[in-house]
Amino acid sequence: MAQIGFDRRRINGPEESFAVIFEDNEEDPSKWKAGMARVGRLPLAIRPIFLQPGLIEQANGSAFIETGKTKIAVAIYGPRQSKNIAFHDKGRLNVEVKFAPFSCQKRRAPIRDAEDRSIAMAIHQAILPSVRLETMPKSVVDIFVTILEADGIEGCVAVGSVAASAALVDAGIEVYGLVASTSAAVNGDELWLDPSNEEAAQSKGTLVLSSMPALNKITSVWQNGEMLPDQVLAAVDICEKQCVEIHTVVAEKLRETHSL
Amino acid sequence: MISFTSFPTQPEDAYRTVRRYNDDEDDAMMDLDDENGPSSSKLTCPGETLTSSHDYMRGHGTYVDNDEVIASVTGTIERVNRLVTVRPVNSRYNPEIGDLVVGRIAEVQPRRWKVDANSRQDAILMLSSVNLPGGVQRRKLESDELQMRTFFEEGDLLVAEVQAFFADGAMSLHTRSLKYGKLRNGQLVIVPPVLVRRLKSHFLTLPCNVDIILALNGYIWVSKHIKQIEQEGELGFDAEAVYSNQNDRIDSSTRSAIARVANIIQILASHFIPLTDTLLLEAYEWTMEQDSDVKTLLQEDYGDALVAAVVSKE
Amino acid sequence: MASSHISKAESSYIQAGLTSKDPQRLDGRNLGDYRAVALETGVAPLANGSAKLNIGRNPHNGSGGTEVVAATKLEVETLEEGAVDKGRVVCTVTCSPAAYPHLSPNAVEDLQYDLTTVINQTLAHPSLHPGNLRIIPGRKSWLLNVDLVVLADAGNIYDALFMAARAALWDTKVPRTRFVQFKARKGGVDNVGKGGDGMDVHQDVTSGFDTRGAHSAADFELPDYWDEGEVLDGRDRWPICITLNLVPPNHFLDATTSEESAVPLKLLLVFSFASIEVPTIQAMRFIGTGETSSPELRQLIKEGQRYAADTFKALQSKLKAEDVRRNQKTRELFASR
Numbered sequence: 054m055a056q057i058g059f060d061r062r063r064i065n066g067p068e069e070s071f072a073v074i075f076e077d078n079e080e081d082p083s084k085w086k087a088g089m090a091r092v093g094r095l096p097l098a099i100r101p102i103f104l105q106p107g108l109i110e111q112a113n114g115s116a117f118i119e120t121g122k123t124k125i126a127v128a129i130y131g132p133r134q135s136k137n138i139a140f141h142d143k144g145r146l147n148v149e150v151k152f153a154p155f156s157c158q159k160r161r162a163p164i165r166d167a168e169d170r171s172i173a174m175a176i177h178q179a180i181l182p183s184v185r186l187e188t189m190p191k192s193v194v195d196i197f198v199t200i201l202e203a204d205g206i207e208g209c210v211a212v213g214s215v216a217a218s219a220a221l222v223d224a225g226i227e228v229y230g231l232v233a234s235t236s237a238a239v240n241g242d243e244l245w246l247d248p249s250n251e252e253a254a255q256s257k258g259t260l261v262l263s264s265m266p267a268l269n270k271i272t273s274v275w276q277n278g279e280m281l282p283d284q285v286l287a288a289v290d291i292c293e294k295q296c297v298e299i300h301t302v303v304a305e306k307l308r309e310t311h312s313l
Numbered sequence: 314m315i316s317f318t319s320f321p322t323q324p325e326d327a328y329r330t331v332r333r334y335n336d337d338e339d340d341a342m343m344d345l346d347d348e349n350g351p352s353s354s355k356l357t358c359p360g361e362t363l364t365s366s367h368d369y370m371r372g373h374g375t376y377v378d379n380d381e382v383i384a385s386v387t388g389t390i391e392r393v394n395r396l397v398t399v400r401p402v403n404s405r406y407n408p409e410i411g412d413l414v415v416g417r418i419a420e421v422q423p424r425r426w427k428v429d430a431n432s433r434q435d436a437i438l439m440l441s442s443v444n445l446p447g448g449v450q451r452r453k454l455e456s457d458e459l460q461m462r463t464f465f466e467e468g469d470l471l472v473a474e475v476q477a478f479f480a481d482g483a484m485s486l487h488t489r490s491l492k493y494g495k496l497r498n499g500q501l502v503i504v505p506p507v508l509v510r511r512l513k514s515h516f517l518t519l520p521c522n523v524d525i526i527l528a529l530n531g532y533i534w535v536s537k538h539i540k541q542i543e544q545e546g547e548l549g550f551d552a553e554a555v556y557s558n559q560n561d562r563i564d565s566s567t568r569s570a571i572a573r574v575a576n577i578i579q580i581l582a583s584h585f586i587p588l589t590d591t592l593l594l595e596a597y598e599w600t601m602e603q604d605s606d607v608k609t610l611l612q613e614d615y616g617d618a619l620v621a622a623v624v625s626k627e
Numbered sequence: 628m629a630s631s632h633i634s635k636a637e638s639s640y641i642q643a644g645l646t647s648k649d650p651q652r653l654d655g656r657n658l659g660d661y662r663a664v665a666l667e668t669g670v671a672p673l674a675n676g677s678a679k680l681n682i683g684r685n686p687h688n689g690s691g692g693t694e695v696v697a698a699t700k701l702e703v704e705t706l707e708e709g710a711v712d713k714g715r716v717v718c719t720v721t722c723s724p725a726a727y728p729h730l731s732p733n734a735v736e737d738l739q740y741d742l743t744t745v746i747n748q749t750l751a752h753p754s755l756h757p758g759n760l761r762i763i764p765g766r767k768s769w770l771l772n773v774d775l776v777v778l779a780d781a782g783n784i785y786d787a788l789f790m791a792a793r794a795a796l797w798d799t800k801v802p803r804t805r806f807v808q809f810k811a812r813k814g815g816v817d818n819v820g821k822g823g824d825g826m827d828v829h830q831d832v833t834s835g836f837d838t839r840g841a842h843s844a845a846d847f848e849l850p851d852y853w854d855e856g857e858v859l860d861g862r863d864r865w866p867i868c869i870t871l872n873l874v875p876p877n878h879f880l881d882a883t884t885s886e887e888s889a890v891p892l893k894l895l896l897v898f899s900f901a902s903i904e905v906p907t908i909q910a911m912r913f914i915g916t917g918e919t920s921s922p923e924l925r926q927l928i929k930e931g932q933r934y935a936a937d938t939f940k941a942l943q944s945k946l947k948a949e950d951v952r953r954n955q956k957t958r959e960l961f962a963s964r
Binding site: 315317318319417466467470495496498500559560563565569573579580583585606610611 | 632633634635636637639640641643644647649651652653654655656657659660661662663664665666667679681685686687688689690885937938941942944945
């Protein structure tokens with residue numbers, strides 16, 4: 054059989070071939086199946102956060118944040134006079150989110166899409182109640198969020214809000230308190246904090262809670278997917294506790310940066 | 314509480330019954346020399362020939378083409394001597410000098426406010442036509458110009474009188490009377506301007522402790538009754554109170570009376586009934602006789618019953 | 628409404644009424660009352676399912692109110708390699724410029740973007756995915772488009788959108804399809820296509836260059852049947868939204884335009900009632916300034932669930948009544964032939 058189909062004009066491959074065998078990656082979450090325990094992390098553990106305020110020199114305030122595979126840079130311009138807008142006795146907050154083309158598995162064409170705006174809306178809502186807009190009539194604060202590397206939309210919202218709030222403080226804009234934010238996902242019967250992209254995709258429902266831990270106030274809850282009311286409340290409580298810790302880290306970092 | 318209703322069903326044969334147009338040809342040229350004039354119940358159709366332009370002059374709502382006066386709006390024909398006008402069934406407010414209007418500040422400009430008064434153009438309220446703090450008539454100062462927003466700011470409602478017209482047709486308002494000024498303690502109801510007729514007084518007070526300002530531009534302000542200030546002229550003027558944004562304390566019964574009057578006005582307006590002081594009073598008394606809740610007024614049959622009761626009395 | 632923003636005096640008048648011990652609203656409603664909601668299904672004959680909804684229509688002259696038309700349309704989608712094999716749901720909200728005369732075209736566009744985001748994130752979530760959108764496993768499936776058009780906005784747009792979407796999805800009929808497959812006879816590659824006759828091909832040899840390798844072809848056909856198709860799988864699950872307008876210590880439902888501009892913060896709670904006892908929350912959003920605390924939130928979710936259950940029951944019975952009405956109408960039309 055093989056000889057009949059033999060083609061002498063070409064270099065023929067070996068008659069037998071084997072598929073490459075990869076070494077089994079133990080921490081591969083795609084192997085996860087419903088009901089299994091979380092791989093690589095405890096359910097309520099979050100990935101370590103690296104925050105650096107004031108990296109972008111030309112901006113009035115800025116912050117860079119990195120946690121796991123998520124990397125986000127936030128720049129703040131303002132408060133500055135808003136143009137072509139009628140008089141307003143309160144300031145306005147303008148959040149724009151941009152994904153870098155290389156931020157995801159698939160290339161993101163550099164045009165505005167629906168996801169940009171939905172993340173911008175969520176971040177806007179998370180930090181809006183914290184800003185003292187009544188102290189800056191007629192002005193606008195522009196917040197530009199650049200997502201350099203994304204690992205799940207929930208993570209982007211949560212981490213983006215933390216960075217935006219830190220950048221607001223870096224810009225010297227009056228706020229009621231720092232905003233901390235955490236995401237959570239329901240996987241099986243467990244609640245996992247700070248889910249990665251795969252974990253969020255496999256979960257039934259996700260939730261992002263933003264709060265001002267210093268004032269014990271919730272600024273926003275951004276929830277999607279199927280969750281029982283009790284699960285939501287449990288998630289809110291757990292996330293709120295986590296936010297207190299994130300708040301401590303952010304506050305420490307801000308103090309450290311500015312005392313230099 | 315939530316309740317679902319259906320959209321009104323169209324009669325099955327709505328499309329089949331073709332409305333027969335009254336094609337009396339000789340009726341087309343109206344006999345304007347008739348003693349009674351053109352019958353007021355007849356509505357014109359745009360493009361309808363009214364009369365010859367040799368005998369009559371065209372007024373508002375008409376135009377001349379081929380020696381004929383032709384209607385340009387749907388409305389009723391009115392004739393004064395040789396002038397033919399058509400008054401539209403529905404239109405935006407057409408201001409006249411001396412009219413009472415309620416308006417909303419749209420913009421603050423140098424030495425003037427732009428006011429939305431449901432008209433074709435924004436009305437203009439000059440800084441020189443408002444009462445300034447300090448009591449006596451005085452020249453406006455630079456300091457007044459700098460703090461115009463402390464008098465009126467965007468979104469504020471005010472009652473004023475049409476004082477004059479600018480060359481471009483925009484109306485100029487003034488609030489140089491204690492009756493006029495910023496509006497507080499109540500809520501706004503918007504009705505078609507044609508439903509507000511010119512009355513002896515547009516400031517009504519119902520016995521239920523409610524004031525109504527029936528402005529000619531169709532913006533109606535329903536508020537808590539405020540005692541008339543006794544002093545005449547500029548003496549009773551208190552800038553603090555006039556330009557305040559704070560509401561007085563309003564008790565629960567007054568609040569529900571205001572809501573009730575607002576709902577009544579809305580019902581009457583949606584039945585296209587012109588609003589007068591007697592009518593509003595009758596309607597209010599009727600609802601009080603029924604001893605009903607304010608929110609029953611939102612029900613369709615109750616509203617119909619109200620209209621039937623009030624109209625039958627007229 | 629002539630303009631969207633109201634004066635400080637009006638706003639404080641509304642707030643004072645809502646927060647007082649004996650709360651009162653501008654039109655006399657209680658805090659938990661909706662305006663009258665008019666609903667009709669089957670309004671768009673060319674759609675697979677449709678509904679028209681109006682909240683707060685003036686009963687006397689039919690003017691006013693928030694009006695939304697929802698329609699679903701199914702399209703056949705050929706799956707690419709690696710695509711999800713279950714069909715897709717895509718929701719879009721379009722705002723008529725007539726509904727927002729005071730907004731600039733750009734602002735209207737942003738608004739419909741925002742509304743689309745909330746609706747699409749909720750209704751297209753995998754947990755609500757209907758099971759019968761598959762046509763040919765691995766090859767073809769239905770793309771379920773849910774299109775919502777806002778014709779007028781007199782407040783409470785989110786509740787209206789979700790209710791209209793639910794009604795349209797309830798009304799949606801998925802056409803019946805029959806799977807047809809053609810299989811080539813064993814060893815008879817030539818029988819698949821018409822070509823190949825001119826070439827001299829050995830019957831027992833399979834050439835590597837033979838790209839007509841498809842031994843079978845599969846497609847579907849629409850069988851003739853007396854009805855328009857079957858209903859969407861799991862249509863009881865489609866959620867409804869309850870917007871709680873927060874004026875501490877009170878909250879109220881179904882805000883009008885002026886009430887909305889006097890209230891800083893609202894909470895959207897989207898509930899799904901797969902079973903009436905254990906509803907699930909499908910989405911939650913805060914919109915506006917102002918903050919809340921977790922005990923307050925706990926209370927709000929509890930109250931919201933109660934309101935949602937009432938609304939769900941009312942909507943469900945209305946949808947069933949609509950089905951009956953339309954069956955009746957069809958029967959009458961048929962009889963009159």
